[in-house]
Amino acid sequence: MRETRPTVHVSFDGVEHEAFVGESVLECARRCGVTIPSLCFLEGLTVWGGCRICVVEVAEDHRLRPACATQVAADMEIKTETPRLRAYRKSILELLFAEGNHVCAVCVSNGNCELQDMAVFCGMDHVRYDSQAPPREVDSSHPKYVFDQNRCILCTRCVRVCDEIEGAHVWDISHRGEHAEVITELNRPWGESLSCTWCGKCVAVCPTGALSYQGRAIGEMEHDPAMIKRLAVARNRGEWLDPGVMT
Amino acid sequence: MSKTVTIDPVTRIEGHAKITIGLDEAGKVDTARFSVTEFRGFEEFCKGRLVWEMPSLTARTCGICPVSHLLASAKAGDVIMGLRIPPTAVKLRRLVNLGQIIQSHALSFFHLSSPDLLLGWDADPAVRNVFGLMGAEPELARRGIRLRSFGQSVIEAIAGRKVHSPGIVPGGIANPMTAETRDWMLVGLDAAQQTAEEALELFISMLGKFEREARAFGTFPSLHLGLANDAGTWENYDGHLRFVDSEGNVVADHIDVADYREYIGEASRHDSYLKSPYFKPLVEDSDDVFKGVYRVGPLARLNVCQTMGAARADEALQAYRETVGGTANSSFFYHYARLIEILASTELARDLLNDDAILDPMVRATAGINHRRAVGTSEAPRGTLFHEYQVDASGLLENVNMIIATGQNNLAMNETVLQIAQEWIDGHDIPEPVLNRVEAGIRAFDPCLSCSTHAIGKMPMEVSLLDHEGAELDGVRRG
Ligand code: SF4
Ligand code: SF4
Ligand code: FES
Numbered sequence: 001m002r003e004t005r006p007t008v009h010v011s012f013d014g015v016e017h018e019a020f021v022g023e024s025v026l027e028c029a030r031r032c033g034v035t036i037p038s039l040c041f042l043e044g045l046t047v048w049g050g051c052r053i054c055v056v057e058v059a060e061d062h063r064l065r066p067a068c069a070t071q072v073a074a075d076m077e078i079k080t081e082t083p084r085l086r087a088y089r090k091s092i093l094e095l096l097f098a099e100g101n102h103v104c105a106v107c108v109s110n111g112n113c114e115l116q117d118m119a120v121f122c123g124m125d126h127v128r129y130d131s132q133a134p135p136r137e138v139d140s141s142h143p144k145y146v147f148d149q150n151r152c153i154l155c156t157r158c159v160r161v162c163d164e165i166e167g168a169h170v171w172d173i174s175h176r177g178e179h180a181e182v183i184t185e186l187n188r189p190w191g192e193s194l195s196c197t198w199c200g201k202c203v204a205v206c207p208t209g210a211l212s213y214q215g216r217a218i219g220e221m222e223h224d225p226a227m228i229k230r231l232a233v234a235r236n237r238g239e240w241l242d243p244g245v246m247t
Numbered sequence: 248m249s250k251t252v253t254i255d256p257v258t259r260i261e262g263h264a265k266i267t268i269g270l271d272e273a274g275k276v277d278t279a280r281f282s283v284t285e286f287r288g289f290e291e292f293c294k295g296r297l298v299w300e301m302p303s304l305t306a307r308t309c310g311i312c313p314v315s316h317l318l319a320s321a322k323a324g325d326v327i328m329g330l331r332i333p334p335t336a337v338k339l340r341r342l343v344n345l346g347q348i349i350q351s352h353a354l355s356f357f358h359l360s361s362p363d364l365l366l367g368w369d370a371d372p373a374v375r376n377v378f379g380l381m382g383a384e385p386e387l388a389r390r391g392i393r394l395r396s397f398g399q400s401v402i403e404a405i406a407g408r409k410v411h412s413p414g415i416v417p418g419g420i421a422n423p424m425t426a427e428t429r430d431w432m433l434v435g436l437d438a439a440q441q442t443a444e445e446a447l448e449l450f451i452s453m454l455g456k457f458e459r460e461a462r463a464f465g466t467f468p469s470l471h472l473g474l475a476n477d478a479g480t481w482e483n484y485d486g487h488l489r490f491v492d493s494e495g496n497v498v499a500d501h502i503d504v505a506d507y508r509e510y511i512g513e514a515s516r517h518d519s520y521l522k523s524p525y526f527k528p529l530v531e532d533s534d535d536v537f538k539g540v541y542r543v544g545p546l547a548r549l550n551v552c553q554t555m556g557a558a559r560a561d562e563a564l565q566a567y568r569e570t571v572g573g574t575a576n577s578s579f580f581y582h583y584a585r586l587i588e589i590l591a592s593t594e595l596a597r598d599l600l601n602d603d604a605i606l607d608p609m610v611r612a613t614a615g616i617n618h619r620r621a622v623g624t625s626e627a628p629r630g631t632l633f634h635e636y637q638v639d640a641s642g643l644l645e646n647v648n649m650i651i652a653t654g655q656n657n658l659a660m661n662e663t664v665l666q667i668a669q670e671w672i673d674g675h676d677i678p679e680p681v682l683n684r685v686e687a688g689i690r691a692f693d694p695c696l697s698c699s700t701h702a703i704g705k706m707p708m709e710v711s712l713l714d715h716e717g718a719e720l721d722g723v724r725r726g
Contacts, residue, residue, distance in 0.1 A: 135295065138297060139641075191641070217303065
């Protein structure tokens with residue numbers, strides 16, 4: 001069946017494409033096969049727009065905008081690859097690496113990490129900032145999972161997936177600025193949480209080694225963020241409901 | 248006026264060390280001090296981390312013999328989980344340790360020590376290194392390099408799933424062995440064994456030249472510590488602790504590794520980052536930790552066991568015992584013992600590989616945190632290694648203590664340096680060949696002091712003559 005949604009024309013790096021009204025620049029780019037890197041964005045969850053890896057330039061004012069949180073508009077001229085964008089993305093990654101403890105060689109997610117992949121993709125081969133890496137506690141109190149704050153990049157995927165898909169809302173962000181951190185159960189050890197259902201969705205979507213399964217040695221953690229898209233699509237279609245009950 | 252000679256840093260050992268020799272007023276060697284000026288305090292660094300991460304953390308922080316740390320740490324992890332790991336996992340861990348012993352001993356003998364043994368202590372330092380060896384004995388040098396690389400391939404196949412992903416984990420081994428891997432290992436073992444036998448033969452044929460070294464390279468009575476088993480065979484992975492004395496009498500036996508603290512004390516010295524472990528019962532209330540000096544490593548292991556548990560190596564052990572007089576007390580024989588261990592490792596590895604159980608895919612057990620304290624040991628190429636962990640209920644490290652082999656030989660290395668200095672130093676200068684002998688005495692222990700391999704033999708070396716107030720009277724630099 002043909003899509004009947006209204007469309008507008010946009011261009012990515014000079015090439016014209018058709019965009020659906022209301023979709024984001026990132027969604028449109030992905031549909032059209034244009035690569036824009038992203039980190040906090042995850043299909044199936046609400047948009048957070050926090051990491052700024054997905055920045056693009058829009059011709060009218062040359063402002064940088066997060067592709068995941070910017071809606072397409074008619075005749076938008078979007079640039080996805082410019083020296084300026086490359087420099088910004090690199091700096092953002094360097095700041096993320098400098099902020100926490102990202103000694104990949106001893107990380108559970110080494111080799112299976114979106115942050116690491118992003119660094120490779122964006123050509124970030126060294127960090128110009130001094131490493132901050134304040135020692136933060138590892139929470140290993142949950143029988144199935146481990147939360148290592150030192151590797152967290154505050155993408156909030158865990159917060160969103162737990163709230164929006166699982167409906168448990170175990171996770172929150174507390175504090176601000178450099179003190180910001182994700183917490184469980186209003187800042188109680190995860191293992192003492194009464195609302196955690198042990199579903200593991202947060203662990204599946206975490207882009208880094210911050211969330212992992214108990215007992216995993218270095219490099220043994222593999223995440224499955226695509227699972228959330230499958231769940232979200234299925235839920236939108238009501239796939240698991242008894243057809244007789246569907247309205 | 249008394250003088251102090253400082254050799255700093257020692258070359259062709261792994262890490263940085265400093266030797267200080269004090270002369271008395273008559274110009275005779277009075278004191279000798281071997282100290283380590285660089286050591287990484289990674290015990291602090293591990294606190295708050297998870298027990299599952301410890302094998303890799305410790306292997307990375309002290310990367311000279313990573314397999315030994317992986318094993319000791321994984322074994323401590325097994326204890327924390329309260330696990331008995333699958334039998335095939337034990338076999339694979341043993342196999343990887345044999346690979347480690349082969350590669351590390353090959354490095355020590357062929358790359359680091361044979362330039363002295365074959366080219367002579369007095370040879371020009373510019374050629375007295377592995378490249379000089381290449382020129383003089385190309386076939387031997389090549390075989391040594393191949394032997395080492397074979398040992399490394401064994402390690403890589405078992406311990407390195409891919410780069411940075413160690414296959415030795417608490418609970419067992421991450422990946423089972425494939426038939427293909429077993430097959431190439433079996434093929435490679437023949438050449439490895441042949442090289443070991445030839446090196447042994449060569450070393451024995453040269454022994455006559457080294458009578459003075461055998462007498463003065465750290466020949467003194469001491470205890471010897473190693474892992475032991477009830478069968479009396481050479482043990483390198485499991486078992487209990489055994490101390491024997493300089494005559495081979497068993498001083499303490501069947502010590503559960505978890506109780507090591509009752510027998511081993513650790514003294515810290517102001518001039519060295521290396522702790523000096525000693526045998527507690529012999530020191531008791533006295534201040535003299537030298538009373539409790541013991542040695543670990545190849546020399547000690549061969550003193551601790553009755554047999555090697557391998558046919559060819561046992562023949563070699565018999566000949567060795569005839570030469571050294573039963574129990575070896577000269578540190579010079581570390582080289583000899585090392586070669587016998589390489590030979591035994593090739594034979595024992597073949598036995599493990601010829602057992603079809605080695606291919607069993609059941610190689611990993613899992614469990615949660617069930618114990619708060621654990622001690623893991625392994626026989627590193629350089630000697631017994633201890634990892635002691637204290638964890639909280641969720642498996643986070645609260646306390647870490649490690650005793651490394653080189654530390655345990657610290658007191659013995661001091662004795663060795665003193666003895667060599669007394670034997671060869673005469674007057675107020677130290678000619679290069681004498682310096683080299685002092686270093687070679689240390690090298691016999693194959694110490695792994697921190698993280699760099701100085702295999703080239705012409706590293707910068709500083710010799711200072713200091714008066715009793717610490718002012719430099721004279722200085723020699725090389726490199
Ligand atoms: S989370 Fe990713 S980037 Fe950070 S240490 Fe682990 S592997 Fe490296
Ligand atoms: S724990 Fe993982 S998913 Fe949650 S905010 Fe941190 S990095 Fe993102
Ligand atoms: S992916 Fe767009 S801001 Fe993070």
